[in-house]
Amino acid sequence: MHQAGLWAKAVRLRWRQLMRLQSEAPLVLLFSDGSAALLVGHDSKREVVFLKDPRTPSADPPIAVDELRLEQLWQGTALLVRRARGGSLEDEPFTLAWLARMVLGERRTLREIVVASLALSVLQILPPFLIMVAIDRVLTHHSMSTLALIALILALIAGYETLLGYARREIVEVMSTRLDARLNLHVFGRLLELPIDFFERTSTGGTTHRISQVFKIRDFLTGKLVSTFLDTFTLIVLLPFLFWLSATLAWMVLAASLLIAVIIAAFLPAIRRVWANMVAAEIKKGAVLVETVHGIRTVKALALENARKLEWDERVAEAGQARLQTGRISNWAQTLVTPIERFIDRGVLLMGAYLVLSAPADTTGVSTGALIAFMLLGTRVAGPLIGLAKLIQDVEDVRSSVAQVGEVLNNPTESAASRGGLRPVFEGAISFNEVTFAYPGAKTSALDRVSFDVPAGTMLGVVGRSGSGKSTVTRLLQGINREYAGFLKIDGADLREINLTHLRRSVGTVMQDNFLFRGTVLDNIIAGRPNLTLEEAVRAARLAGAEEFIERLPGGYETWIEESAANLSGGQRQRLAIARALVADPRIVILDEATSALDPESEALVHANLIRIAEGRTMVIVSHRLASLVDCDRILVMERGRVADIGRHHELIERCAIYRHLWLQQNRHTEALGGQPTPKPAVAPAE
Ligand SMILES: Nc1ncnc2c1ncn2[C@@H]1O[C@H](COP(=O)(O)OP(=O)(O)O)[C@@H](O)[C@H]1O
Numbered sequence: 001m002h003q004a005g006l007w008a009k010a011v012r013l014r015w016r017q018l019m020r021l022q023s024e025a026p027l028v029l030l031f032s033d034g035s036a037a038l039l040v041g042h043d044s045k046r047e048v049v050f051l052k053d054p055r056t057p058s059a060d061p062p063i064a065v066d067e068l069r070l071e072q073l074w075q076g077t078a079l080l081v082r083r084a085r086g087g088s089l090e091d092e093p094f095t096l097a098w099l100a101r102m103v104l105g106e107r108r109t110l111r112e113i114v115v116a117s118l119a120l121s122v123l124q125i126l127p128p129f130l131i132m133v134a135i136d137r138v139l140t141h142h143s144m145s146t147l148a149l150i151a152l153i154l155a156l157i158a159g160y161e162t163l164l165g166y167a168r169r170e171i172v173e174v175m176s177t178r179l180d181a182r183l184n185l186h187v188f189g190r191l192l193e194l195p196i197d198f199f200e201r202t203s204t205g206g207t208t209h210r211i212s213q214v215f216k217i218r219d220f221l222t223g224k225l226v227s228t229f230l231d232t233f234t235l236i237v238l239l240p241f242l243f244w245l246s247a248t249l250a251w252m253v254l255a256a257s258l259l260i261a262v263i264i265a266a267f268l269p270a271i272r273r274v275w276a277n278m279v280a281a282e283i284k285k286g287a288v289l290v291e292t293v294h295g296i297r298t299v300k301a302l303a304l305e306n307a308r309k310l311e312w313d314e315r316v317a318e319a320g321q322a323r324l325q326t327g328r329i330s331n332w333a334q335t336l337v338t339p340i341e342r343f344i345d346r347g348v349l350l351m352g353a354y355l356v357l358s359a360p361a362d363t364t365g366v367s368t369g370a371l372i373a374f375m376l377l378g379t380r381v382a383g384p385l386i387g388l389a390k391l392i393q394d395v396e397d398v399r400s401s402v403a404q405v406g407e408v409l410n411n412p413t414e415s416a417a418s419r420g421g422l423r424p425v426f427e428g429a430i431s432f433n434e435v436t437f438a439y440p441g442a443k444t445s446a447l448d449r450v451s452f453d454v455p456a457g458t459m460l461g462v463v464g465r466s467g468s469g470k471s472t473v474t475r476l477l478q479g480i481n482r483e484y485a486g487f488l489k490i491d492g493a494d495l496r497e498i499n500l501t502h503l504r505r506s507v508g509t510v511m512q513d514n515f516l517f518r519g520t521v522l523d524n525i526i527a528g529r530p531n532l533t534l535e536e537a538v539r540a541a542r543l544a545g546a547e548e549f550i551e552r553l554p555g556g557y558e559t560w561i562e563e564s565a566a567n568l569s570g571g572q573r574q575r576l577a578i579a580r581a582l583v584a585d586p587r588i589v590i591l592d593e594a595t596s597a598l599d600p601e602s603e604a605l606v607h608a609n610l611i612r613i614a615e616g617r618t619m620v621i622v623s624h625r626l627a628s629l630v631d632c633d634r635i636l637v638m639e640r641g642r643v644a645d646i647g648r649h650h651e652l653i654e655r656c657a658i659y660r661h662l663w664l665q666q667n668r669h670t671e672a673l674g675g676q677p678t679p680k681p682a683v684a685p686a687e
């Protein structure tokens, strides 16, 4: 539903609600026999609803149905469908404003928090107020019952505080969980929408580190932000009360808190600077770590451990330096702030005591009880005030985290192309017309006015020297790179007009190195496509020549494959990848050097299956081993991004110097032995 730009929700309705329905949005009634009908209107005077059967022609008039007849079929389940909200958060750049909108989007929770906080704050005033009354009115009478009263009240306070703490933590937890889930879903969804060339341009370590900053944002949103939010309410309620208790003392607390805010604000520019350094250093460090783990085979095989260690040492030192600098500056700020915090704690008490002692209560307005009440509440006010000031600093941190995540997420996504566009059923005719393409940042074009046509069902071989643009041709076909000039058509439909997800689902691809996911063999073949079954997986495995080895595995299709599939041989892994590409029965299959890394025996096995695989499909087979392409219907010869020639093997041997040269390079030994690996006798090299 989401993919078609629609939003749907299952609801339960009663007849009376159908009669009162005002919404313009379509409503689908789901019947108990599994069918469904569209509700197109109702007439509350005649007590009927108008239904349309989706299977009848759209010109047919809707059927009027009354309550009795509807209830025979309908139990009250309905599907509410409407257009996904335009300009939704999902498409907007990831910024602080975006975050703010997401938080504000939690309107109901926020309202609950506001109401609860106000109630909690009022409750917080009560105990100190009672104490004040108890001390001022009762203590003077020197009675034992007063002590008992105070004890009782203190117990009450403890009870209150326990409850308040509980309620507050509960609210925060609920809100945290919701925000966390929304944030994580959003970030991952966006990450997957980024085009492959983004991941090719950036280091994995850098990207993962940047994305992991989301956790910091989450912590801020759900920790500091929410608690400051709650505290602010306490503040709003408590401040007037404090001023009522003693304006002098209240002003002192306010002034001290303000001073703290000023100090923290003064440190901000410096903190921002060192913070940026630290982030940069951490990203570099993360890149080394991920790269090393990723390339650990090479590191071990070439005994590069020491070199990596040296590099790591440097990065750790750099990051450590930056961290120390940041810590030092924060420490200075904290050091300057501490005495003021203590003043709020204790200075105000002394000051208050002085006020109580030096003048009678009726002139200064401060009684002993008021002083004690003030002490009980004062720290509750100072905390939030300082918290608000520190919030500025935290907002800075988060701004930097948001910027980092945004650096990844705010790249152009493929989402528009994956949502709209045509979804034709492919036959498999491919046509390149004057296609020119250069990779972003490259000086020369990877493809230069490439033109060729192949009808559906062709087995197309692609050959050429390394770097001649073979893989680029396949990448354009899969819609990985889309900024090409010229026209690329499948069955006459412009590739740019085709829905990207549909395109990639309709094109099966096997590369030289294929990633197998952790999971069973079956999981890997089906690869999460929900409508596929074991039967289809077995069929695909048979086609790929993987069946015999899968059946010999200890668990068969349920055998667990670890990350990077260490328990399978290269040939087995490749055949599994081919099965995965074939399982959805794509009309177009691309094999880009799929057998190049295989031993001759595995290669022969895969090639023996190619003819069967090719039945009813268009195949694009890139291979540098020309002998495996001899049987192709057409062979495309690439040279420096241009099409040098296209034709059958025997034609090319005769007329294409590049092809002949490549052929002889690989088959000279057989020539020398007088072997004839070609259908046609080879001719001497032209050069
Ligand atoms: N992801 C990429 N980014 C930038 N340049 C690339 C990328 N992939 C390939 N190229 C360049 O494009 C040219 C064609 O590469 P490619 O199509 O991979 O060649 P082939 O598959 O024939 O060996 C080469 O010059 C290569 O350096």
Ligand SMILES: [Mg+2]
Binding pocket: 470, 471, 472, 593
């Ligand atoms: Mg290649």
